[in-house]
Amino acid sequence: MAGQVYYEDIEAGSEIPALVKYPTTMQLVKYAGASGDYYQIHYDKDFAIANGLPGVIVHGWLTLSFLGQMVTDWLGDQGALVKLSGSYRGMNKVHEDIICNGKVAKKYIEEGGNYARVEIWAENPQGEKTVTGAAVVTLPSRA
């Protein structure tokens, strides 16, 4: 993290620092318990393959959570994540990088708050988008 980002520092098109995550089988098992999503494709390789998948698959909302982590890392202590949303588009496999990306779509002031809308997306190592979405954030002002 490169210190606090301010509303004046960004504009539409600004990229935010990418975050690369490497999910392990242990992380997926812990996420199963944390989320209550015990679908076997997320830990049972034989089950996953028998169901036509290439292997154990990352929970889509874990990938969205990584996108949220990327945004909150960028926001710093004085920014706030107001809204996070995403859609599942494709598979991330366990033991493969998840590349999280974001770009500011617009900035605006509303009821005295300094807002930005950030387009976010995750990719697998093949460059396929796996989760796409948006974050709404507030940022501090230098004023």
Add this chain to the structure above:
Amino acid sequence: MAGQVYYEDIEAGSEIPALVKYPTTMQLVKYAGASGDYYQIHYDKDFAIANGLPGVIVHGWLTLSFLGQMVTDWLGDQGALVKLSGSYRGMNKVHEDIICNGKVAKKYIEEGGNYARVEIWAENPQGEKTVTGAAVVTLPSRA
């Protein structure tokens, strides 16, 4: 379950009803979260095989818990499990039966309580003992 068992019904050598459990990958993942034992041999087949095991292995204390379930099923509402202990002896594999057995070792009255000590053991389908131990229980009296 066959109704309440009483202290007068048992003697040394009495067998208690066996319990057969069939652990699934989902049960092991849930047990990982419940116990905090996230060792990968209990859910990651590739990891288990790379570590010289035949596949995913049941947590030993989950097997002991099944032995406890056998005992408390037998005790009925009016009996109580006072102590449960066991030692790990061998492997139960996921998706294989675990056969839980018990036999009364002795019965005795102590400080007005009607006690029994029960030898307990679990087996895998090959007939190998995998967890062995003992339970101390109290039983109601017909008197």
